[in-house]
Amino acid sequence: MSTAVPQGRRPRHLTVGRIGVYAFLVTAALFFLLPLWIMVVTSLKPMDEIRLGNILALPAAMTVDAWSKAWSSACTGLECNGISVGFWNSVRILIPSVILSIIAGAINGYALSFWRVRGANVMFGILLLGAFIPYQVFLYPLVRIFSMTGIYNSLTCIVLVHVIFGLPTMTLLFRNYYAGLPIELFKAARIDGGGFWSIFFRVILPMSTPILVVATILQVTGIWNDFIFGLTFAGRENLPMTVQLNNIVNSTQGERAYNVDMAATMLAALVPLVVYFVSGRWFVRGIAAGAVKG
Amino acid sequence: MSTVSVRDVTVAFESVQVFDGLSLDIDEGEFIVLLGPSGCGKSTLLNAIAGLLDVAEGQIWINGKNVTWEEPKDRGIAMVFQSYALYPRMSVRENMSFGLKMAKTPRPEIEKRVAKAAELLQITPLLDRRPDQLSGGQRQRVAIGRALVRDAAVFLFDEPLSNLDAKLRNELRVEIKRLHARLGKTTMVYVTHDQIEAMTLADRIVVMREQKIQQIGTPDEIYHRPANLFVAGFVGSPQMNFIKGRLENTGEGLSFLSGDRRLALSAYPFATAPSAGQDVVLGVRPEHLEIANNGIWPGFKVDIVEPMGADTIIWCSDPVGSVQVRTTGSRRAAPGESLTLHADPSQVSLFSAETGERL
Numbered sequence: 001m002s003t004a005v006p007q008g009r010r011p012r013h014l015t016v017g018r019i020g021v022y023a024f025l026v027t028a029a030l031f032f033l034l035p036l037w038i039m040v041v042t043s044l045k046p047m048d049e050i051r052l053g054n055i056l057a058l059p060a061a062m063t064v065d066a067w068s069k070a071w072s073s074a075c076t077g078l079e080c081n082g083i084s085v086g087f088w089n090s091v092r093i094l095i096p097s098v099i100l101s102i103i104a105g106a107i108n109g110y111a112l113s114f115w116r117v118r119g120a121n122v123m124f125g126i127l128l129l130g131a132f133i134p135y136q137v138f139l140y141p142l143v144r145i146f147s148m149t150g151i152y153n154s155l156t157c158i159v160l161v162h163v164i165f166g167l168p169t170m171t172l173l174f175r176n177y178y179a180g181l182p183i184e185l186f187k188a189a190r191i192d193g194g195g196f197w198s199i200f201f202r203v204i205l206p207m208s209t210p211i212l213v214v215a216t217i218l219q220v221t222g223i224w225n226d227f228i229f230g231l232t233f234a235g236r237e238n239l240p241m242t243v244q245l246n247n248i249v250n251s252t253q254g255e256r257a258y259n260v261d262m263a264a265t266m267l268a269a270l271v272p273l274v275v276y277f278v279s280g281r282w283f284v285r286g287i288a289a290g291a292v293k294g
Numbered sequence: 295m296s297t298v299s300v301r302d303v304t305v306a307f308e309s310v311q312v313f314d315g316l317s318l319d320i321d322e323g324e325f326i327v328l329l330g331p332s333g334c335g336k337s338t339l340l341n342a343i344a345g346l347l348d349v350a351e352g353q354i355w356i357n358g359k360n361v362t363w364e365e366p367k368d369r370g371i372a373m374v375f376q377s378y379a380l381y382p383r384m385s386v387r388e389n390m391s392f393g394l395k396m397a398k399t400p401r402p403e404i405e406k407r408v409a410k411a412a413e414l415l416q417i418t419p420l421l422d423r424r425p426d427q428l429s430g431g432q433r434q435r436v437a438i439g440r441a442l443v444r445d446a447a448v449f450l451f452d453e454p455l456s457n458l459d460a461k462l463r464n465e466l467r468v469e470i471k472r473l474h475a476r477l478g479k480t481t482m483v484y485v486t487h488d489q490i491e492a493m494t495l496a497d498r499i500v501v502m503r504e505q506k507i508q509q510i511g512t513p514d515e516i517y518h519r520p521a522n523l524f525v526a527g528f529v530g531s532p533q534m535n536f537i538k539g540r541l542e543n544t545g546e547g548l549s550f551l552s553g554d555r556r557l558a559l560s561a562y563p564f565a566t567a568p569s570a571g572q573d574v575v576l577g578v579r580p581e582h583l584e585i586a587n588n589g590i591w592p593g594f595k596v597d598i599v600e601p602m603g604a605d606t607i608i609w610c611s612d613p614v615g616s617v618q619v620r621t622t623g624s625r626r627a628a629p630g631e632s633l634t635l636h637a638d639p640s641q642v643s644l645f646s647a648e649t650g651e652r653l
Binding site: 190191193198207 | 366367372376377381382383393397440452
């Protein structure tokens with residue numbers, strides 16, 4: 001056997017171990033893709049085909065009826081306007097909640113990391129502690145407080161709840177990101193005569209793009225996927241998509257319309273999916289940027 | 295009249311006291327360098343003067359005004375940082391005018407001052423670039439420009455050249471010195487751990503160690519008459535030679551004695567009255583040791599020779615200890631060669647072995 005003189009790029013051999021690794025990865029990917037596959041094909045089948053039970057098979061007569069029904073005419077209890085009502089409710093809850101919680105978190109993080117306010121560490125500790133207490137503990141007291149102040153079961157109420165419960169995570173995220181920025185920038189801005197707000201808006205915020213993107217992703221997916229707060233605080237008029245999805249799936253009159261259920265579920269998952277696909281790159285980058293320095 | 299006056303200042307971080315009653319007076323137009331190893335408190339002192347750090351006790355006066363409780367912007371100071379600290383999302387022009395904008399200076403005045411500072415620092419062509427499009431040297435120039443437009447009475451520099459490579463550092467060092475001369479009555483306080491910067495720039499150097507001022511003096515005084523062993527060892531490269539020994543009373547007055555090595559001290563200007571028998575440390579700068587055949591200390595063996603171009607450093611030793619000798623650049627010696635050294639008593643420093651203070 002002639003051995004080649006080692007020069008240039010080192011040759012890479014496909015070893016048994018490597019093949020095993022790839023085989024495992026592909027299997028794992030298939031395993032996790034399976035539910036999505038079933039959902040997509042089922043939602044595109046008419047009920048006749050579903051009854052045959054071949055859940056993995058491609059639809060023979062492909063139809064989007066289930067999708068349009070799920071969107072506009074599926075029954076959520078007594079009303080039959082589809083999940084679109086919930087979609088728009090969710091949007092109405094989402095936009096103010098995301099914006100307000102990010103603003104609050106950014107200002108908190110900025111104040112905690114740059115302005116050494118007396119008791120800042122204690123304050124931050126308490127805030128973090130809040131993040132570890134199960135939500136359920138807060139539900140009843142909050143319901144009482146909101147009904148006493150008269151905003152219970154309203155859009156204001158659910159937005160306020162999302163802002164409050166987003167505060168620990170958002171503050172932590174921004175605080176860690178700002179802790180990684182050079183403190184000298186802040187000092188320079190102070191010598192230049194910047195105050196609390198002017199330094200925040202003119203120096204710090206323009207540097208916050210990566211973490212703003214991360215915060216947006218976290219909050220959009222988190223708030224969109226929320227169920228228990230929406231159910232408890234939003235009131236009948238403002239029930240978010242997740243709650244309506246549950247109602248559609250659970251309100252059985254006669255035969256269970258699997259295709260409509262699947263389509264409705266996919267519609268509800270669409271927003272977070274889009275967010276992940278569009279911004280996955282930013283997401284990883286920002287999490288790393290925020291987490292490495294603490 | 296002094297522009298900056300630090301009076302009995304104590305700074306405390308949480309529960310740790312950093313300074314305990316530190317005082318310093320800086321004259322108008324003076325270039326003061328705070329010199330010391332890292333962690334000696336020089337940057338803390340600068341931050342306290344700038345108002346970026348609250349003092350626990352004492353007062354800080356700038357331009358005849360007690361500014362102890364004033365905000366940084368109201369102290370009449372400008373500051374340049376080691377990391378440049380340029381606002382990354384603003385152009386050079388915006389960076390330089392930010393402070394004036396905050397102070398609500400009229401727009402024509404801002405433009406005039408920015409243009410003037412840019413011209414002085416030769417950064418006019420860079421005005422519309424962003425900091426990430428500049429090299430390190432250009433960034434620091436912009437940072438100096440940003441300080442310049444403030445028309446401050448006191449400039450504070452926090453290790454401004456430490457992030458630059460050696461060549462740029464030399465260039466900018468000269469430029470800062472030129473700037474100080476051109477600005478006339480501007481006081482500059484400059485923090486560094488680089489003794490070359492300190493020696494070349496300063497009117498007076500403040501040597502600090504472990505949160506205490508060790509010596510305040512002109513570069514000459516610091517170099518030739520160091521107040522204690524720390525200053526003597528910290529300033530000067532290669533380091534001053536230290537030889538442990540004793541003071542003895544011989545026929546012709548006091549002499550330094552180390553082993554069989556002697557140095558008559560009749561020409562040494564004692565600062566305090568010495569006593570015979572005292573343990574002392576003799577400090578001799580490498581350039582003050584001469585290689586001379588009729589010298590007083592024979593029997594040194596050459597260990598290593600370092601030719602540095604302009605001069606040559608010869609490391610030599612005898613059974614008692616080793617010393618470094620700085621001699622002319624053309625001088626060569628072979629390892630193992632035997633040398634006789636000569637020291638001039640008027641150029642040495644004597645320190646108490648007990649306290650480390652100069653005698």
